[in-house]
Amino acid sequence: MPTVAPPQILPVSGRTVRLISTGSCLPEKVLTNTDLEKMVETSDEWITTRTGIRERRIAPDTQASSDLATAAATKALESAGIDGSDIELIIVATITPDMLFPSTACLVQQNLGASRAIAFDIEAACSGFIYALEIARQFLQSGAVSTALVIGSEKLSSIIDWTDRNTCVLFGDGAGAAILRADNTSGTTETPDGTGAILASELGADGSRNTLLSMPGGGSRIPASTRSLSEGLHFLKMDGKETFKNAIQAMSAAARRVLDSAGLTIADVRWIVPHQANQRILTAVGEKLGASPEQLFMNVDRFGNTSAASIGIAMDELIRAGHARKGDRILLLAFGAGLTWAAMLLEW
Numbered sequence: 001m002p003t004v005a006p007p008q009i010l011p012v013s014g015r016t017v018r019l020i021s022t023g024s025c026l027p028e029k030v031l032t033n034t035d036l037e038k039m040v041e042t043s044d045e046w047i048t049t050r051t052g053i054r055e056r057r058i059a060p061d062t063q064a065s066s067d068l069a070t071a072a073a074t075k076a077l078e079s080a081g082i083d084g085s086d087i088e089l090i091i092v093a094t095i096t097p098d099m100l101f102p103s104t105a106c107l108v109q110q111n112l113g114a115s116r117a118i119a120f121d122i123e124a125a126c127s128g129f130i131y132a133l134e135i136a137r138q139f140l141q142s143g144a145v146s147t148a149l150v151i152g153s154e155k156l157s158s159i160i161d162w163t164d165r166n167t168c169v170l171f172g173d174g175a176g177a178a179i180l181r182a183d184n185t186s187g188t189t190e191t192p193d194g195t196g197a198i199l200a201s202e203l204g205a206d207g208s209r210n211t212l213l214s215m216p217g218g219g220s221r222i223p224a225s226t227r228s229l230s231e232g233l234h235f236l237k238m239d240g241k242e243t244f245k246n247a248i249q250a251m252s253a254a255a256r257r258v259l260d261s262a263g264l265t266i267a268d269v270r271w272i273v274p275h276q277a278n279q280r281i282l283t284a285v286g287e288k289l290g291a292s293p294e295q296l297f298m299n300v301d302r303f304g305n306t307s308a309a310s311i312g313i314a315m316d317e318l319i320r321a322g323h324a325r326k327g328d329r330i331l332l333l334a335f336g337a338g339l340t341w342a343a344m345l346l347e348w
């Protein structure tokens with residue numbers, strides 16, 4: 001459990017930054033728990049009761065993270081009524097980039113014809129989407145750029161050991177995207193009504209727990225070799241139990257601090273949109289915060305854990321279903337490898 005929780009509440013002052021549209025992409029192929037029963041020694045009953053997951057999406061060999069990201073971004077651009085040439089900053093959060101370099105963001109920039117955009121990836125595992133939103137907010141608030149595209153995209157099926165029942169039942173593929181804009185300097189909004197202003201946020205990390213969740217091979221510590229391949233070091237490794245406990249503690253503590261910094265309580269929040277890790281984790285976080293089940297937005301049953309993509313996908317579902325109403329406060333919460341955690345409060 002993160003022992004020291006350094007207060008890293010990031011001051012939100014100056015120009016208001018708004019999330020103006022979202023998009024998502026989920027591969028067509030559905031892998032159900034019944035399908036998994038034929039692959040490893042597991043059962044629909046075990047997976048459903050321990051995780052709440054019923055099915056997840058799996059991308060074909062021809063579709064990499066940049067393809068999922070481009071499709072999600074295209075939908076977000078359409079919803080915002082703008083095109084690639086309007087984007088000045090692209091941040092892709094991913095732990096499954098197409099390749100180690102160049103960045104997936106540069107591939108997306110080319111796909112979208114966003115030739116004016118600065119483009120880079122960030123790696124904060126499952127907290128990546130909020131980390132990327134916060135970085136984009138800083139660029140926008142300083143006036144360095146006026147329109148930013150944030151994407152969380154993962155092809156986790158490419159780093160899963162499909163013979164390891166401890167992990168292979170948990171994860172799925174997909175991408176979620178958001179377009180952000182700052183109000184103009186005179187304080188009036190250039191963006192349409194019904195979009196989310198960022199009120200407060202927190203990013204945190206605890207590197208002393210880096211071994212809880214990792215992929216050891218393929219970097220400069222253990223480069224790809226016949227040994228790294230035969231030892232399965234290019235697969236995701238996880239201490240499930242410890243990760244579970246840390247996730248509940250870190251997300252609920254970050255949520256409380258962000259609410260405190262905004263002078264609000266959980267009763268002032270309409271939606272909690274957490275990283276979709278495991279239904280039991282999310283329910284426990286909700287209970288710790290004193291939230292009602294109706295405040296928690298969950299789609300982990302249909303998509304599993306899509307790491308950096310999950311919050312973007314969930315936000316897109318929430319918004320397209322018309323669930324976010326003017327004035328609703330939305331609390332984004334995440335936790336992941338690193339360890340990292342993050343929280344962000346929006347007002348619709």
Ligand code: UT7
Pocket residue numbers: 041042043046047050051126165166167169213238239240241243244247277278281305307335336337
């Ligand atoms: O995005 C953040 C990253 N990850 C997470 O958030 C995951 C956090 N952790 C979890 O969600 C849970 O720890 C799991 C769902 C991974 C596991 O649930 P658990 O209640 O902590 O189960 P466990 O690890 O205590 O395992 C209990 C038993 C073990 O058998 P033994 O040793 O008691 O005989 C496992 O081998 O369940 C066994 N098991 C399975 N059985 C059937 C583990 N995976 C499976 C499986 N099917 N898929």
